[in-house]
Amino acid sequence: MNILVVYGTTEGQTRKIARFMEDVLTNAGNKVTIADASDEPPAPKDYNAVLIGASIHAHNYQTSVKHYINRHIAELNKMPGAFFSVCLAVASDLQEEHREAQKITNDFLEHTGWKPLLTTQIAGALKYTQYDFFKRLIMKMISKKEGRTTDTSQDYEYTDWDAVKKFVNEFADKIAVT
Known part of the structure; x- marks a missing residue:
């Protein structure tokens, strides 16, 4: 599979997670392109699947990720995709914090109109x-x-690296049968 990973980051943890995902996918025999959304990431049309990730800061994701999704929404909704949200609140013991992070993700995806196959919440740093x-x-x-x-x-x-690996492998398994 030819997979695109696009990410937005503020302090670098989402980049680190995206690179880890790249390694997991590459080690499984996939061809992976990784790009920062604030650079000029490639369009998803030349790929079999896409993973997009961003981190929550002050209840928002990086605008570069939002712009990327908006620019390519038609293509993204025609292909298998996954969204990973990175947020320190995921490390909290308070369920209210987890619900709030999930609500931010749900609202973001609803607002952009993107319907990824999978989403996950990942604790940041x-x-x-x-x-x-x-x-x-x-x-x-x-x-x-x-x-x-x-x-x-x-x-x-x-960041729970085992959970990240499990998510990436679950996504890889789903796209292998798509």
């Missing part, structure tokens, strides 16, 4: 060392409220 003073302070307050670490001298990754 707390990138204290990359935040400006204000964002670091806000993230520290959120972490404290959740009972998580508030040591801002380092970053913390919450």
